[in-house]
Amino acid sequence: MVLKKIxxxxxxxxxxxxxxxxxxxxxxLRAVTADRRxxxxxxxxxxxxxxxxxxxxxxxxxLFLGYVGQGxxxxxxxxxxxxxxxxxxxxxxxxxxxxxxxxxYLYGNYGxxxxxxxxxxxxxxxxxxGTATVLxxxxxxxxxxxxxxxxxxxxxxFFAYKTAGAAAERxxxxxxxxxxxxxxxxxxxxxGVGLSPTILPAxxxxxxxxxxxxxxxxxGIHGEPGSHxxxxxxxxxxxxRFLTEILGELDPKPGERVAxxxxxxxxxxxxxxxxxYRRVHQVLGERxxxxxxxxxxxxxxxxxxxxxxxxxxxxxxGLAELLDAPAASPFFSQGDTGAVxxxxxxxxxxxAPGAVGRAPEPRRTGTPSALRSLIADVLERMPAHAxxxxxxxxxxxxxxxGITVSAGAAAARxxxxxxxxxxxxxxxxxxxASAFAAANPSTFAALVGTGLLAAAAASEESERLSAAxxxxxxxxxxxxxxxxxxxxxxxxxxxxxxxxVERALEGTAGAGAAAAAAAGAAERTVEETRGLxxxxxxxxxVGERGAGERDPGSVAVLRFLEELRDRLA
Numbered sequence: 001m002v003l004k005k006i007x008x009x010x011x012x013x014x015x016x017x018x019x020x021x022x023x024x025x026x027x028x029l030r031a032v033t034a035d036r037r038x039x040x041x042x043x044x045x046x047x048x049x050x051x052x053x054x055x056x057x058x059x060x061x062x063l064f065l066g067y068v069g070q071g072x073x074x075x076x077x078x079x080x081x082x083x084x085x086x087x088x089x090x091x092x093x094x095x096x097x098x099x100x101x102x103x104x105y106l107y108g109n110y111g112x113x114x115x116x117x118x119x120x121x122x123x124x125x126x127x128x129x130g131t132a133t134v135l136x137x138x139x140x141x142x143x144x145x146x147x148x149x150x151x152x153x154x155x156x157x158f159f160a161y162k163t164a165g166a167a168a169e170r171x172x173x174x175x176x177x178x179x180x181x182x183x184x185x186x187x188x189x190x191x192g193v194g195l196s197p198t199i200l201p202a203x204x205x206x207x208x209x210x211x212x213x214x215x216x217x218x219x220g221i222h223g224e225p226g227s228h229x230x231x232x233x234x235x236x237x238x239x240x241r242f243l244t245e246i247l248g249e250l251d252p253k254p255g256e257r258v259a260x261x262x263x264x265x266x267x268x269x270x271x272x273x274x275x276x277y278r279r280v281h282q283v284l285g286e287r288x289x290x291x292x293x294x295x296x297x298x299x300x301x302x303x304x305x306x307x308x309x310x311x312x313x314x315x316x317x318g319l320a321e322l323l324d325a326p327a328a329s330p331f332f333s334q335g336d337t338g339a340v341x342x343x344x345x346x347x348x349x350x351x352a353p354g355a356v357g358r359a360p361e362p363r364r365t366g367t368p369s370a371l372r373s374l375i376a377d378v379l380e381r382m383p384a385h386a387x388x389x390x391x392x393x394x395x396x397x398x399x400x401x402g403i404t405v406s407a408g409a410a411a412a413r414x415x416x417x418x419x420x421x422x423x424x425x426x427x428x429x430x431x432x433a434s435a436f437a438a439a440n441p442s443t444f445a446a447l448v449g450t451g452l453l454a455a456a457a458a459s460e461e462s463e464r465l466s467a468a469x470x471x472x473x474x475x476x477x478x479x480x481x482x483x484x485x486x487x488x489x490x491x492x493x494x495x496x497x498x499x500x501v502e503r504a505l506e507g508t509a510g511a512g513a514a515a516a517a518a519a520g521a522a523e524r525t526v527e528e529t530r531g532l533x534x535x536x537x538x539x540x541x542v543g544e545r546g547a548g549e550r551d552p553g554s555v556a557v558l559r560f561l562e563e564l565r566d567r568l569a
Contacts (some may be wrong), residue, residue, distance in 0.1 A: 014080055015036065018031070040096040041053075042076070050103065051098050052106055052165060053077070054107045055093065057085075061301060062298065076299055083441070084113045088438035090117055102179050104164060134181040138190040140249065141226060155190050158311070159311065164180050164321040180318075183318075187319070190261075191310060193218075193219065213231055215233065217230070235279060240279065245474070252312075257315040259291075260310070264301065265296065266302055280310060341497075361379075365423045367422055373420060381407075383406035397552060400442060401556060405444075415431045426460045427456075444556070450481065456472040470508070471520070474501055475502050492539070497531050503521065516569075518565070533546055
């Protein structure tokens with residue numbers, strides 16, 4: 001398939017899109033970071049109101065970015081095409097959306113997004129901003145009944161933006177807004193069909209292939225496989241497939257109300273979407289189900305993918321009232337929200353970032369931080385291990401650990417050196433955590449980042465850190481990584497190494513002895529777990545073939561501890 005797109009340089013695609021939106025809608029949107037990857041509604045933050053932050057990969061407009069506005073989301077973090085935004089971008093959008101009543105995170109259930117939003121929640125919690133999370137899980141065929149919480153979030157997320165946004169607009173507190181969003185998600189189901197693939201701007205290749213006259217039922221918005229591939233069917237036959245699954249789960253009774261969303265995936269004519277709606281209308285009418293509202297058009301796309309999806313929201317009186325409330329964004333309008341106050345559009349005209357997106361200033365102690373200089377020195381040596389980590393990861397994962405560690409180490413070192421020499425050690429750890437996680441958003445980077453934030457919190461009350469604190473901080477780091485990642489001892493992840501280090505540090509005295517004990521424990525654990533089969537992450541997909549291989553993340557931790565030991569020696 002030949003790449004035919006109206007773009008400039010592929011690598012500039014996302015940044016030019018956000019720049020364009022800020023130019024086109026200065027009365028609606030403004031940036032809160034210099035890279036324009038964290039945007040908020042022009043009047044944000046709204047004092048006393050709950051903020052709603054969403055985000056995800058680019059390529060799905062109007063999903064995510066298109067639903068920032070009055071009565072909808074307050075802010076958004078913008079990732080690369082089909083890639084998660086960084087925790088740093090999410091945290092900036094959170095600060096820019098926080099009006100003092102807390103912030104709801106509302107986004108689709110995808111692994112990278114979950115890790116980075118969770119990490120951002122940890123970052124802003126240290127700044128006193130409370131958050132809650134609701135994940136969109138409406139894609140019926142992405143997981144069976146009984147495992148609804150593991151399903152993907154697709155076009156039905158629109159309904160949650162609408163109801164939760166209306167609840168926040170009327171002044172509900174954070175728990176009430178969260179409950180509205182969760183109730184909406186629980187009562188929403190979506191199913192889609194793909195007719196042709198999408199082409200990523202940077203890759204220039206289709207994300208999947210379909211034969212002539214074929215369709216894929218249940219396809220995801222990134223081209224993830226569906227449940228059925230076969231000959232193209234008629235509009236009525238496709239719609240009946242959708243409704244069999246959706247109505248089988250929602251089971252609306254005669255007289256109950258639903259909202260209907262017929263969504264195009266990027267390259268489907270409106271006429272075809274209306275044919276789908278026609279059949280939905282007929283079937284629901286035959287069952288005596290009342291269509292309270294209908295939405296037909298492009299609400300969640302996948303660049304130029306041809307195809308469509310149907311979403312149903314089973315309404316109750318409360319959700320119907322919220323769905324009917326006014327809302328306005330550059331991509332969606334319903335009712336009259338009134339004009340955004342001119343005074344609120346302070347930085348939007350040229351897309352200049354506002355101060356609300358910035359992290360608070362670091363604290364200073366008056367004494368040079370030994371931790372800051374020590375960690376900066378160790379991080380300078382980590383890129384030397386990139387090739388080894390890449391080769392290990394290519395055998396058990398996707399091969400990106402080398403760049404994750406080298407880019408993360410460089411970014412974390414730069415962040416540390418930008419701090420004052422007498423920075424408080426907790427703030428130094430937070431800066432390193434955020435920079436490492438943001439440099440190359442991935443599961444490993446997010447887990448390391450969130451673990452370091454937990455260690456920072458555990459060190460908050462200590463004026464000085466000693467070797468005796470090492471076990472306590474490692475314990476906090478390990479507990480957070482286990483909580484966020486779900487790994488258990490023996491799963492052959494870097495949690496095994498952290499647990500071994502934690503035990504080895506107990507009772508050690510002196511920084512040099514502690515570092516040597518930690519590195520020795522890490523080396524033993526790497527070798528002891530070598531024969532195991534990985535049970536978490538991409539490495540688990542390799543199965544028994546991974547037995548005998550060293551876990552890449554564990555080796556990364558080992559190399560860091562060895563460099564730390566050598567530096568102290």
